[in-house]
Amino acid sequence: MVSSVSNTSGSNTNAASTSSASASGLGSTYQTFLSLLTAQIKNQDPLSPMDSTQWTNQLVQYSSVEQQLKANEYLKSLVGLGAGNVASSVNMIGKTAVADIDTQSFKDKALTWHYELANTAAHVDVEVRDADGKIVWKGASNSLNKGDNSFTWDGKDSTGTTVKEGNYTLKVTATSANGAAISNAVSVQQRVDATELINGEIVLRMGYSLIPMSYVTGVRETANA
Numbered sequence: 001m002v003s004s005v006s007n008t009s010g011s012n013t014n015a016a017s018t019s020s021a022s023a024s025g026l027g028s029t030y031q032t033f034l035s036l037l038t039a040q041i042k043n044q045d046p047l048s049p050m051d052s053t054q055w056t057n058q059l060v061q062y063s064s065v066e067q068q069l070k071a072n073e074y075l076k077s078l079v080g081l082g083a084g085n086v087a088s089s090v091n092m093i094g095k096t097a098v099a100d101i102d103t104q105s106f107k108d109k110a111l112t113w114h115y116e117l118a119n120t121a122a123h124v125d126v127e128v129r130d131a132d133g134k135i136v137w138k139g140a141s142n143s144l145n146k147g148d149n150s151f152t153w154d155g156k157d158s159t160g161t162t163v164k165e166g167n168y169t170l171k172v173t174a175t176s177a178n179g180a181a182i183s184n185a186v187s188v189q190q191r192v193d194a195t196e197l198i199n200g201e202i203v204l205r206m207g208y209s210l211i212p213m214s215y216v217t218g219v220r221e222t223a224n225a
Contacts, residue, residue: 089195089202089204089213090195092192092195092204092216092219093192093193093194093195094191094192094222095191095192095219095220095221095222096189096190096191096192096219096220096221096222096223097189097190097191097192097204097206097211097216097218097219098114098187098188098189098216098217098218098219098220099187099188099189099190099204099206099211099215099216099217100185100187100215100216100217101186101187101188101211101215102169102170102171102186102187102188103167103168103169103209104167104168104188104207104208104209105165105166105167105168105207105208105209105210106155106163106165106166106167106168106208107165107208108155109155109207109208110152110153110154110155111152111153111155111168111207112150112151112152112153112189112190113150113151113152113153113170113186113187113188114148114149114150114151114186114187114188114189115143115148115149115150115151115170115172115184115185115186115187116147116148116149116184116185116187117144117145117146117147117149117174117182117183117184118146118182118183118184119146119176119182120144120145120146121144121174121175121176121182122144122175122176122177123140123144123174123175124140124141124142124143124144124149124172124173124174125138125139125140125141125172125173125174126138126139126140126141126151126170126171126172126173127170127171127173128153128168128169128170129168129169129170129171130163130166130167130168130169131166131167131168136157136158136163136168137153137156137157137158138158141172144174151170151172153168153170170186171186172184172186187217188206188209188211190206190207190209191206191207191222192204192205192206193205193206193207195213196210198210201213201214202214204216
């Protein structure tokens with residue numbers, strides 16, 4: 001997967017060069033077209049002016065050239081941005097990323113989520129929901145401390161049956177001794193195994209999950225096992 005990212009970066013460099021050359025060529029054509037159109041208007045016969053249909057067609061051509069120039073410049077910017085992000089994401093491989101997301105992909109290994117509590121809680125209830133929002137498991141967590149806590153789910157539903165492969169979401173509800181709600185934030189903190197460019201977006205492979213890089217809020221060295 002890493003090699004495919006490297007190849008993508010090389011392709012992006014070539015694409016950027018091609019886009020720049022194309023934009024330069026279009027820019028020259030655009031200026032020439034504008035000069036010719038201006039000269040044609042200045043030198044037209046007042047007694048036999050340009051046909052309105054012909055005038056309209058030339059304006060449409062003018063607009064098309066201008067839009068194509070802008071589109072090429074925008075594409076060049078996107079290509080450069082994508083290449084830079086790929087290079088940055090490659091440096092994350094092997095490190096632990098903190099992603100502000102509450103959903104992971106389950107296959108055959110237990111899933112661990114982290115949740116940060118604003119204050120120490122008296123009760124923390126957790127629910128694991130499938131992609132349709134159905135609760136497949138619920139119970140209490142013993143991690144009640146203010147700050148970072150973790151919860152690991154073995155991939156089994158409330159009857160003890162292993163669930164099917166797919167995406168699962170954790171919901172946390174924390175309360176104080178008097179029943180007041182305590183705010184919390186769920187995250188995924190896991191080692192980055194690979195990085196990919198999918199549909200123009202940088203995606204990190206963390207376990208079986210593909211998590212967009214835009215969700216990452218922190219990176220740290222992975223602790224030795």
